[in-house]
Amino acid sequence: MTKADIARIVYERHGGISNREAARLVEQIFETLKSRLSDGEKVQITGFGTFLVRQKRERRGRNPQTGEEMVIKSRRSVVFRPSKLFGAAE
Amino acid sequence: MTKADIARIVYERHGGISNREAARLVEQIFETLKSRLSDGEKVQITGFGTFLVRQKRERRGRNPQTGEEMVIKSRRSVVFRPSKLFGAAE
DNA sequence: TCCTGGCGATGTCGGCTTTCGTCATCGGCC
DNA sequence: GGCCGATGACGAAAGCCGACATCGCCAGGA
Numbered sequence: 001m002t003k004a005d006i007a008r009i010v011y012e013r014h015g016g017i018s019n020r021e022a023a024r025l026v027e028q029i030f031e032t033l034k035s036r037l038s039d040g041e042k043v044q045i046t047g048f049g050t051f052l053v054r055q056k057r058e059r060r061g062r063n064p065q066t067g068e069e070m071v072i073k074s075r076r077s078v079v080f081r082p083s084k085l086f087g088a089a090e
Numbered sequence: 091m092t093k094a095d096i097a098r099i100v101y102e103r104h105g106g107i108s109n110r111e112a113a114r115l116v117e118q119i120f121e122t123l124k125s126r127l128s129d130g131e132k133v134q135i136t137g138f139g140t141f142l143v144r145q146k147r148e149r150r151g152r153n154p155q156t157g158e159e160m161v162i163k164s165r166r167s168v169v170f171r172p173s174k175l176f177g178a179a180e
Numbered sequence: 181t182c183c184t185g186g187c188g189a190t191g192t193c194g195g196c197t198t199t200c201g202t203c204a205t206c207g208g209c210c
Numbered sequence: 211g212g213c214c215g216a217t218g219a220c221g222a223a224a225g226c227c228g229a230c231a232t233c234g235c236c237a238g239g240a
Contacts, residue, residue, distance in 0.1 A: 001123075001126050001131055001132070001133045001134070002133075002134050002135070002136070003135055003136065006119055006122060006123070009118075009122050010115060010118060010119060010122075013118060014111075014114070014115060014118065016107075016111075017106075017107070021104075021106075024104070025100060025104060025115060026119065028099075028100060028103060028104065029096055029100060029116065029119060030135050030137070030138040031137075031138075032096060032099050032100075033091075033096070033138065034137070034138050034173075034175075034176060036091050037172075037176065038176050041091055042091070043091045043092075044091070044092050045092070045093055045120050046092070046093065047120070047121075047124070048120040048121075048123065048124050049168070051170070077172065078139070078170065078172040078176065079170065080141070080168065080169065080170030082127075082167065082168040083124075086124060086127065086128050086168065
């Protein structure tokens with residue numbers, strides 16, 4: 001499933017907006033999420049899950065091509081914590 | 091940040107829809123995502139990230155309250171793979 | 181609908197990091 | 211006002227991430 005699929009479903013279910021507007025809305029929502037997460041902000045979508053930003057420390061790894069050890073730099077990552085309300089999680 | 095914040099931003103930036111409609115849209119989008127992921131489907135939002143459904147095998151754990159060993163049952167989980175395009179991931 | 185540019189998946193190793201069970205309480209989302 | 215999510219305890223097992231080339235597919239514009 002992709003953004004286009006989501007936009008189509010929004011268009012079909014919502015009514016009153018065009019396909020194009022639906023696509024723009026979907027784009028806007030994910031751009032907003034991305035922007036906030038990039039700023040380090042936590043995002044909580046009740047019933048869906050929570051996006052958290054984690055700061056990961058520098059650590060050792062290796063170049064998988066050469067086998068040489070190298071440093072994986074400290075960086076931020078985004079983790080998703082699904083809501084316990086997800087169905088069929090069996 | 092929560093669903094309400096996202097809805098407000100959608101309302102502010104999009105125009106032509108009410109606050110309430112914006113909230114419904116946001117709700118609809120995440121309900122759709124949740125539903126598809128619950129069905130085991132992968133969801134890819136280019137530029138944002140990919141949600142994957144993983145089947146995790148049964149494994150050992152322990153009751154944190156009693157210290158007794160117990161089994162963590164096999165189950166499905168959703169993992170999020172952020173796009174490499176996330177900014178400020180430094 | 182087509183075309184083109186760009187995004188994402190894939191595989192490799194290994195030391196370190198994260199996962200998850202239960203459950204009561206409280207803050208906050210809807 | 212009711213429901214959802216965060217929190218913490220332990221430890222075996224699962225997952226992370228570097229580089230990078232290639233190929234499949236997404237997405238936006240015409």
